[in-house]
Amino acid sequence: MSPRRHSQERAPSQIDVARLAGVSAQTVSRVMSGQPQSVRPETARRVLAAVDELGYRVHAAAASLASGRSRILGVIIVSTDRYSSAALGVGIEQAAAANGYTVTTAAVPDHASSEAFLDAFDRLERQGAEGIVLGVPVELDSPAMRTRTERTPSTRSERTSMDPDAPHAVDQRAIARLAVDHLLDLGHTTVWHVAGDTFWLESDQRREAWEEALRERGITPPPVIPGDWTPESGYRAGRTIAEIPSATAVFASSDEMAFGLIRALHEAGRSVPEDVSVVSVDDIALAAYASPALTTVRQPFEAMGRAAALRLIARIEGKDAVGAVPDVHPELVIRASTAPPRA
């Protein structure tokens, strides 16, 4: 069982190419790794011709074993179909490919235990990942995690208080700030908050910043309304808020929740933005097509992914720069879900 190859015999190796081209295996290696100045053009041409004829391709595992470098970037993601994960992934892939790296993923269930994370980490290390992007809310403080991140460079895609030294990650507190200030500047006297899944570090960061922003203006924050990123949870939150006549402004931690929230508000006879203003976070593709179109704080997911990968690659290669790291500032996009409170 488990046949080694699927059709015919074994794949052509460096030696096969060398023989056909009439050179040594080493020369083939040099040509494949593209060191221009070390092989005579004519020789290179012969090698390339042989490569082509045989359909030779470098065996990554062998190369990795011999060189000690895998050029593999690991990504730990949670098994969800959330827009953000996908967009982040696109950015990571892109930066990796641009630098000759390959991306290997390890998924963990949503709300997984820290053992599950460690396990994913281990799987990635076993595959030879030289760096790992943490797309999940892992506690980096545990001893087990510490030994791992010490051994294999790792990075987050968002900035949290856990690693404030990640200058190229999105500042979650700034996001809350942008949302709250916008609402307050519009004239609302307070802002309610529908939080994201508390399992995620971002949720707390935003909640704290929301509270802080309110207090700074001398406002006592109303109770937090829990959510979990999903439109369903937003809907539930909306039903709660609909029963609070004094609530005129809400900061929801994700666009998807805003969709649910607004639906609930409408069903309860409260219109948006006339009766209550809503600002959310993410700016997913559909945000502009909600009814009303969502005012939201955009997170540049793709750029965040690129930034995380580049950061990692720079660390792996010990360089300071691997191309310009993209800007990842959050940005308030004003559309139709916010307005001044009714006079």
Added chain:
Amino acid sequence: MSPRRHSQERAPSQIDVARLAGVSAQTVSRVMSGQPQSVRPETARRVLAAVDELGYRVHAAAASLASGRSRILGVIIVSTDRYSSAALGVGIEQAAAANGYTVTTAAVPDHASSEAFLDAFDRLERQGAEGIVLGVPVELDSPAMRTRTERTPSTRSERTSMDPDAPHAVDQRAIARLAVDHLLDLGHTTVWHVAGDTFWLESDQRREAWEEALRERGITPPPVIPGDWTPESGYRAGRTIAEIPSATAVFASSDEMAFGLIRALHEAGRSVPEDVSVVSVDDIALAAYASPALTTVRQPFEAMGRAAALRLIARIEGKDAVGAVPDVHPELVIRASTAPPRA
């Protein structure tokens, strides 16, 4: 530059473990690969203890080189943040992990040339992928592609006329059928169609089936309105349709387009579903929170991903079954965007 390891010295190897446990390397190998009956429990325990103490982990590249099996599944995806890609990915990952496989991805830009696909395929083969999931609309008919798929088992996640022998992929024609029949059964006299990006095989399949379904009932299909999956394109299509008073039913090829479509219709003073009914495809998380909630044909993306991966693994291992392949029938979800035409 390019240090081989990042902290201290080299990682512990099989031999280190063997020495510590007082056994041969081969025994360590046996224990690691979990062949229960071939090692005495007591010996295994000693080995495991050594493994634990040293923090040993199998070096995948070395194992792959020696065994000829990488247990890597490749996935070619297009760089988009579409919900479907993410959900598909989740399913693939899941099935792969459950069977001890690792997933490596190669992204190609949307609308990439076939060279770009071949390139992605090659990258994956170089990494040692034993099977490849094609999450992109590749032409499988070219000679270049044929040699590759012959060498490395590959599969699609959707069923198309190109490979009608994929019984576990979603039947795109059935999707269109479900949509059109629902609308016609409601009493509409014809159904307009907003197509998906023609770059994708699904688009054509659905368009054809839509046409067929109409003709079967003696209806001449109206002209197709082009789209590209995005809400923006749906919006544009909506403006067109709004100017056709006789249009009372629309089949849009994606939920995202339906969002844009409905927005345009509303802006033109035509209400949904009173004036025009809309059914779309996918049933993304937000479909239920559109205004009105979308009647849509659900594609079980996660199950599709799982099915594709399982299919592939079965082929790789030459087995007939690797656990039950999930059902991937599309399903009509009736919500509020469809109704009988006005009397």
Added chain:
DNA sequence: TTGTAGGCGTTATCAG
């Protein structure tokens, strides 16, 4: 510019 020797960490094979 090119070639030779040696070894990377693991598994297959065969012997005991």
Added chain:
DNA sequence: CTGATAACGCCTACAA
């Protein structure tokens, strides 16, 4: 049930 030995395909180091 356990061990010795020989690959696996490539790259580093050094020699020519």
